[in-house]
Amino acid sequence: MDRLLLRYFLAVVDTGSFSRAADLTRVSQPTVSSAIARLERDVGTPLFVRSNRRVELTEAGARLVQPARRIEAAFVEAQAALAETHAITTIRLGLASTLAADFVEAIVVACRALPGVRLELIERRAGELAALLDRGRVDLALGPLGASDTRRAIALFEEPYLLALWDSHPLAQAETIAAETLVDEPMLVRRQCEALPLVSQFFTARGVRPFMAARSISEERVAGYVRAGLGLTVMPRSLGAPGVALRPLAGFGLTRTVGLVLEPGEHGPGKHGRAVRSGVVDAIRSAISG
Amino acid sequence: MDRLLLRYFLAVVDTGSFSRAADLTRVSQPTVSSAIARLERDVGTPLFVRSNRRVELTEAGARLVQPARRIEAAFVEAQAALAETHAITTIRLGLASTLAADFVEAIVVACRALPGVRLELIERRAGELAALLDRGRVDLALGPLGASDTRRAIALFEEPYLLALWDSHPLAQAETIAAETLVDEPMLVRRQCEALPLVSQFFTARGVRPFMAARSISEERVAGYVRAGLGLTVMPRSLGAPGVALRPLAGFGLTRTVGLVLEPGEHGPGKHGRAVRSGVVDAIRSAISG
DNA sequence: ATCCATGATAGCTTTTGTCTATGCACTGTA
DNA sequence: TACAGTGCATAGACAAAAGCTATCATGGAT
Structure with a gap:
């Protein structure tokens, strides 16, 4: 029993x-x-x-x-x-895999400054975070907001998806890049990307079926590949890295809104934990504006 | 928590x-x-x-x-x-693998007659039962008693280990059988048998190193093999089966005492469960004498 | 007769609980 | 000062538990 x-x-x-x-x-x-x-x-x-x-x-x-x-x-x-x-509350923060590392780092730093808060990070692909919230496995989720679950969501910023090229690439200076000019460019697949289906759809619709030079789970590694000239890829602006140029793709207006989603039920944090959670939310907001 | x-x-x-x-x-x-x-x-x-x-x-x-x-x-x-x-007590009864099936069956029948008792049988090799008792995983263990743990043990009966042959085997009529006459006989290994080391020692000491025609975990299967004439084996008397003759081996006086061992600690059955357990002990005793 | 709601079952994966064997740190003694 | 002893922590392996999805079975409602 x-x-x-x-x-x-x-x-x-x-x-x-x-x-x-x-x-x-x-x-x-x-x-x-x-x-x-x-x-x-x-x-x-x-x-x-x-x-x-x-x-x-x-x-x-x-x-x-x-x-x-x-x-x-x-x-x-x-x-x-x-x-x-002892009044320590553990806040379980779900993180989408496609968030920039330094961005996450700033959030962690901000939350560590809060007294009585212990942060537990749970990294998942964007699509899996909703389920974690529903099951009460996380108290808070940070990632791209789908159009659907705007209910308890707090939008933080919006950003476009851009084409990533290495600095010395001929097209790196162009104002805007047309998909058709990329026919012979090898591309890289960011396997965790929530926009992956839309991106490949965009290219195939324009007759561009590129050679996929690599597919990786790691954002850092993909950035390294781009920098090394292995291929191009499409990524949200905040994932930009030194040595990687980001240029708009003509006709590809997709953006994502990154934000926080609160766990809905009354199971999660108790009344005390709830206050703590909103403290964390504030810390994250200020980490982003700062 | x-x-x-x-x-x-x-x-x-x-x-x-x-x-x-x-x-x-x-x-x-x-x-x-x-x-x-x-x-x-x-x-x-x-x-x-x-x-x-x-x-x-x-x-x-x-x-x-x-x-x-x-x-x-x-x-x-x-x-x-x-x-x-509802007053149902579950008694977890550890059973040595080398007990005769009909013998166990009689015990189960006897215990089922007891009101408010639910029997859970846990079959293990004889040597493992002691550990189960110590860990409180069983309330009662039925099997051959080692010389050591006579503490809380209740001896039920003693029986010799005998040579098992098929009915029509030439030696099946002999009063006693000398090991040396078995040099060319294939033998069967009852893998669970607690006396296995002593038996093989007995034969090797007399220069008998038989061909092992089969080694099995199942007593029923071994009995079937003997009956079918595949080979001979040594088994406790109570494991005898129709069509299998049991004869003493000259110079092999080993016996085993089958009995019950009670779980020692105060963790197991509570004061109520204890009474139930002794009811089970009595039922088992009478199942054997009957 | 069919459909819907509700609990049971099957098959599978992940996590928990436990063991044995071993490590490490402190204590008290030679 | 070295060294054995005691006591908790850790590693690795394994079995059982607890979870999920998908599907089935059943009995009332349409």
Whole structure:
């Protein structure tokens, strides 16, 4: 008998349904299902009668409710007792992989200045961050904002995607570069890039099917390849590096808005943690303007 | 923050030492060590000051003690609340692999007749059962008793190891069989047999180095091989099967005593479970005499 | 009769929990 | 001052747990 099992148990009791309990506790329905099954196996007797439309407690289940609540309360109390003094809150910050390293560095520095905050960084591709927020695995996510989830998002800045060339490339001086002039240029694939499908679509639509000289997960490495003259690529402006020239691609107006998204539920940081989180948000905002 | 972690925490508090806490909770010292480390990571602050000779609580640690005790008490209370009515106790019975199948079957039948008992069988080689008892992974172990652990053991019966031959084998009628007459006989290896080293020693000492026609984990399969005439083997009398003749080996007086060993600590079954366990012991005894 | 809602099951991956073996740091003794 | 002993930490391996997605089964509602 374990804290987690009892939590799911109580969630089922409170919602009257396995699926809703899963939503409440932010796990999948099979997770709740198997947790209850395990608890029943431990206890040696069924706790719920599953009729198809609703779930109700057995006698044994009913007997477990109050003790389970006391246990959960005792845990909460214990955590409160500790929070009372040491007052360190861990903020789990999800980071999109396509953020500039020095940019992230500045954020870390800004957050380290905050008292009572411990930062945990979780790097994922941009698309995966939303799921992490939903599952409550991170408290805050920093990355390009999709058009959809503008709900609890805080936009920080907007930037264009530009063509990256090495400094001495003939086209590096051009004001604007037409896709058609790039037919014979080798290109590099930034594998984590959220705009990757749009970029390749842009080129193929113009009959440009370049040789892909490299595909890499590492932004630093790609910048190095560009600088070394291995090929060109498209990247957000903030990823620019010394020795790499960034020029607009004619007809490619895509931009991205980088911002913060807050974890929605009431599960994440408690009322204290919430204040801490907004402190982190402020620190990040000022790190960017500064 | 989890029940298990708090248990180890309290054990350290109570014993004043990681190693003794490990003994108390019957896990290894590194287990306690890493559990405390994990708890401290969760909580965000050290709970113990490790000075080399003793371990003492930090302020945060001290603050956790009472809440942790309340939590553990609440769990115990919850389990008691359930035990009150449905009163099913699971008895984990360790079984040596070299017990006859029908013998085990009789035991299971006898135990199923007991009310409020759920039997969980854990099959291991004889040598591994002692460790399971020590770690509190089983409540009761049934198998050959070693000379050493006669402490809490209950002997049930004693039996010789005999040579197993197929019915129509020329030697099957002999009163006693001398090892030397077996020089050209293929033999079978019962891989789980606790007496294996002694048996092979017995033969090699007499210059008999037989061809091993098969080595198997399954007693049933070995019996089948003997019956089919693939080879001979040595087995405890109780493993005899129809179509298999058992004859004494001249000069091989080894016997084994099969018995029950009780789990020693106070961790295992509670005072209620203890009564149940002795019921199981009685059931097993009568299953054997019957 | 079909569809929808809801829980169970299967298969798979990641994380946790545990072990053994070994390292390191301090203590007390020769 | 060296050296054995004690006690916690670490490494590496492995098994079990806990999670997910995808799919199935079932029974009421349309």
